[in-house]
Amino acid sequence: MILKNLIGTAAFVALMFIVSAFVYKNKAEESHQNLSSKNNGFAVLELFTSEGCSSCPPADALMGKIAEEYKDKPVYILAYHVDYWNHLGWKDKFSSAENSQRQQQYSSTLNSQVYTPQLVANGKKEFVGSDQNAVESAIQNALFSSNNIKIDLEAKILSKEITVNYKTAETNSQNKLLITLIEKKSSSNVAKGENEGHHLQHWQIVHQQNQISLKSTSEGTTSFPLPENFNPNDWEVIGLIQNTKSGEILGSAKVLF
Template identity: 30%
Template sequence: MRALLLLGALLAPAVQAATCSAVSGDTRNRLLELYTSEGCSSCPPADRWLSQLPPDSGVVPLAFHVDYWDRLGWRDPYAQAAFSQRQRARNSGPGWVYTPQVMLDGTDFRTWHRGLPARSNSPAQVGLALTLDQTPERVDVQADSRFSAPVAGRDATLYLALVENRLSSKVTAGENAERTLHHDHVVRQLVGPLDPRRALHSFKLLPGWKAANLEVAAFVLDAKGATLQALARPACP
């Protein structure tokens, strides 16, 4: 049944398909990762910066809330131990982690507060397409990648993320006690590595998540963790 729904989304009229699909362009979009926590007093400026990025900045922004600040008395409701582990893995060379940390295409980017570097117009080595099918309980995703050359797809992996915007918390303990914090691009679920040439996944929506504020992001990484292509679009209405 689920396969039929996905097939129906692919064969739907063009007007409908345009509302529930996205295709990357001829240039490469960059992956921007923010590792943050509501328990970290220096993180709110980075959270605001991420929220204010213009949509034409050429990046796919993702906020990963880590859990290692929870010990200070405030449990970040968006934090996951898996995201702390991801940050450590992404920093496997230096061997340390900190917040807020911004990574651009898998590389530590400490000058984020000065703005992003000029948008790259380098040709993309991979084209990425997303097709979504949404019900009140779940978001079904099909992602397809097409590599310009076999070497470009060697050992490449695909990740899919379900992201929520317009979140807020009134913090009552820890370093940000008595502050109301606002967040966008917060990763709710991350799956991967997947086969980039075709992947199907169903994200189950949990109580309290607002479907109108959800996005789906996809990104393809090479064997060294660098971004080959990234793409995001709002979930279907």
């Protein structure tokens, strides 16, 4: 009350507002830091793309940018090259029917159309893969809200194959483990089709994905044929735990060679 009399009522109210705001801000920052320190979030970005689609190069380039920007964060990118645009005059050498089938599964689960470039975040939300604002927002939401089920991975290079040892505490029969062999970066000179004459860069290319049921076992070994001209620095393995009914990604991990 003495301070109020000295500086006047209006000034006193203003001063109390500033002090209250300062205290509130610090409490909010402290709360956010506590949540961040306890958070076990992750973001899985699955891009469906094609060298036969003229709308896809910007999405591919965005994945390269995201991969660099979040290289030290639990952000996992998988680029599936689909094969249904190959009839337009150019066969995408990275494409496969399995990649197209995975997108069809998401179409059914998420009640969405099949198109390129399409991006699915943590198996729960889909949007145009070249929409940078949507991608950044999805990453931030996933990192803050998701809870990562632990997956232990160990990759070994043998003479003709890559073996991956996996282990997880997850045993829900509705979940499956996906072990994916990823090429970090590659490129193509496109001679025909919608991207004719363009040199296209790609990032985080899916080459093979092995699906493992967690119904009866939560640890074991899976393998991939050793790619031609294999350089360990150019490849990685990503593991995902996914609910077979909802499509939600529940866990993720990565191992380098």
